[in-house]
Amino acid sequence: MANAQKDILSWADKSGEFKRQQSSFRDWISSKPDAEFPAEKGRYHLYVSYACPWAHRALIVRKLKGLEEYFPYTSVHWEMLEKGWRFATKSDNEPGEEVTPDPVHEGFTHLRDVYFSVNKDYEGRFTVPTLYDKKQKRIVSNESSEIIRMMYTEFDHLLDDKYKSLDLLPKDLKDKIEETNEWTYNDINNGVYKSGFATSQDAYEKAVTTLFKSLDRAEADLAKSSGPFYFGDRITEQDVRLYTTIIRFDAVYVQHFKTNLRDIRSGYPNLHKWVRNLYWNHPAFGTTTEFTHIKKHYTKSHKQINPHSITPLGPVPDILPVDEEVAAVKASK
Ligand SMILES: N[C@@H](CCC(=O)N[C@@H](CS)C(=O)NCC(=O)O)C(=O)O
CATH class of the missing domain: 1.20.1050.10 (Glutathione S-transferase Yfyf (Class Pi); Chain A, domain 2)
Known part of the structure; x- marks a missing residue:
């Protein structure tokens, strides 16, 4: 937990260079029905921030591939202070869709609450995007480059031809x-x-x-x-x-x-x-x-x-x- 409190500049090394930390959750959704994380409607929730370029990748691919119903999402508030990303409150009135309190966990005020609900001893950073499995109450992945690749192929059997045929990695x-x-x-x-x-x-x-x-x-x-x-x-x-x-x-x-x-x-x-x-x-x-x-x-x-x-x-x-x-x-x- 001590690490998680560090401010972002403290990831610079002795030479003053910024070092990005590895993402902690690296599982995959799969098209196979018996998979640990199968492609299913109503099962996953995506936490993003409109501010974040990594999370933005997931929002773009979700829409390009017509996956809106498979990945409902919430954008956190743009303000990220000592406790990390916070959810918007009912009285916040920020632009953009889905800038709301956490619809999955009543009473959670910060994204870190989601991470701690999955692992109370979590020591990494509380980053967006976070792909959450509501059924198993687990985080599938918090690595955007992998989240978008799951979206390219693993849902194709459930999609209309228009979206199935869009191949972002031909x-x-x-x-x-x-x-x-x-x-x-x-x-x-x-x-x-x-x-x-x-x-x-x-x-x-x-x-x-x-x-x-x-x-x-x-x-x-x-x-x-x-x-x-x-x-x-x-x-x-x-x-x-x-x-x-x-x-x-x-x-x-x-x-x-x-x-x-x-x-x-x-x-x-x-x-x-x-x-x-x-x-x-x-x-x-x-x-x-x-x-x-x-x-x-x-x-x-x-x-x-x-x-x-x-x-x-x-x-x-x-x-x-x-x-x-x-x-x-x-x-x-
Ligand atoms: N490797 C991650 C990086 C994600 C990332 O660093 N997100 C930033 C926002 S742009 C974040 O949530 N930072 C919070 C923190 O580091 O405490 C990915 O591509 O998914």
């Missing part, structure tokens, strides 16, 4: 996707955190330069892609995994995590076009993006880096309309 692209995942995860998804939570100048500079090298790489890949998705006309896992960081980039990371060598809207035309298409034209992306939660969570929960919890007003708008560019980009065309 065989012919699997190796490419895995290879892209590697640097997207290390340098971009986690790279923004390594930048923002670094506690030494060297660690910060190393993380930020690596991050921008990999953003350049994604930009070059998108310039070569026939679009509108990362790998051409098929939406894949790579779109999901990259989107949740890029959509937060200008809105919060540029200033809060000091990832400010460039921003997306004025520095990365292909990433900008790609992210606007996903946000505006694909509801699984747009309707699961809640900028209020994103901006308020980071700026009002990380007191170590923003002690007065002031949330900057900009950028305005959070995301540009699908065909609009910032003035400087427009002028240069």
